[in-house]
Amino acid sequence: MKLSSSIFTFRFLNFNSLFIKSHPSFKISAATKRTMTQFPNFSTKISNSSPANTAEDSQVSPPEPRPQSPPRKPWLIVGLGNPGKKFNGTRHNVGFMMVDAIAEAEGISINTVNFKAQIGKGFIGNVPVMLAKPQTFMNSSGESVGAIVSYYKIPLKQVLVIFDDLDLPFAKLRLLPKGGHGGHNGMRSIIDSFEGSRNFPRLRIGIGRPQGRMDTINFVLRAFNKQEREELEFTFHNGIAAVRILLLEGFDKSATYVNSTKAMEQLG
Numbered sequence: 195m196k197l198s199s200s201i202f203t204f205r206f207l208n209f210n211s212l213f214i215k216s217h218p219s220f221k222i223s224a225a226t227k228r229t230m231t232q233f234p235n236f237s238t239k240i241s242n243s244s245p246a247n248t249a250e251d252s253q254v255s256p257p258e259p260r261p262q263s264p265p266r267k268p269w270l271i272v273g274l275g276n277p278g279k280k281f282n283g284t285r286h287n288v289g290f291m292m293v294d295a296i297a298e299a300e301g302i303s304i305n306t307v308n309f310k311a312q313i314g315k316g317f318i319g320n321v322p323v324m325l326a327k328p329q330t331f332m333n334s335s336g337e338s339v340g341a342i343v344s345y346y347k348i349p350l351k352q353v354l355v356i357f358d359d360l361d362l363p364f365a366k367l368r369l370l371p372k373g374g375h376g377g378h379n380g381m382r383s384i385i386d387s388f389e390g391s392r393n394f395p396r397l398r399i400g401i402g403r404p405q406g407r408m409d410t411i412n413f414v415l416r417a418f419n420k421q422e423r424e425e426l427e428f429t430f431h432n433g434i435a436a437v438r439i440l441l442l443e444g445f446d447k448s449a450t451y452v453n454s455t456k457a458m459e460q461l462g
Contacts, residue, residue, distance in 0.1 A: 269353075300317075343388070345365075356397045367429060
């Protein structure tokens with residue numbers, strides 16, 4: 195009796211198995227499918243002739259990798275000035291001083307000499323930057339800046355030039371998207387190196403005009419006194435903030451910050 199019961203059970207199971215495979219109305223429910231996929235150790239051996247393993251399935255190609263975007267071009271931030279100890283701390287070198295302040299604030303070492311410039315590479319936020327101080331003397335700054343831009347193929351809209359401006363009151367900042375050289379020989383040289391293009395941003399730092407009959411050349415090569423250096427510290431603080439906003443949030447927000455009446459009053 196036990197043997198016949200076992201045989202009956204075996205036949206009953208086989209009958210159900212055949213019914214499941216052959217009956218046209220049988221479908222595996224969505225819940226069953228989910229249950230099967232939730233258990234990675236659950237497996238059912240399927241022969242090569244099974245409909246679940248067709249030739250069409252075996253020829254399916256893996257998904258193509260997404261195309262990688264080209265690497266971001268760095269921003270080039272240039273400070274203008276004259277090389278050599280005798281020019282340190284002079285009005286004409288305030289561009290150098292601003293770049294040094296940015297380097298210190300952002301932890302970027304200006305420790306390479308290339309393209310006739312002292313260069314530092316790093317990041318401001320997640321934006322790659324190059325800091326440069328041309329060593330060509332002011333009037334030939336374009337020899338250095340033009341070579342850097344050409345070699346790295348930097349868009350001119352990502353070249354920020356920082357320089358001294360006689361027409362701005364002392365310690366004032368002004369950020370512009372483009373413009374002429376305004377009589378500044380360093381800017382004149384850079385525009386010439388860009389084949390006459392003026393479409394690059396610039397951050398002007400006011401140094402004021404000479405008093406009385408002092409010659410302009412002597413004035414721009416004159417060192418800042420103690421009080422002026424203290425005022426410039428605040429100017430550099432705002433310049434660093436302006437550069438961060440420019441790179442991370444765009445020109446318009448940076449220009450609003452720098453050029454607003456409130457910002458100008460704070461610098462006064």
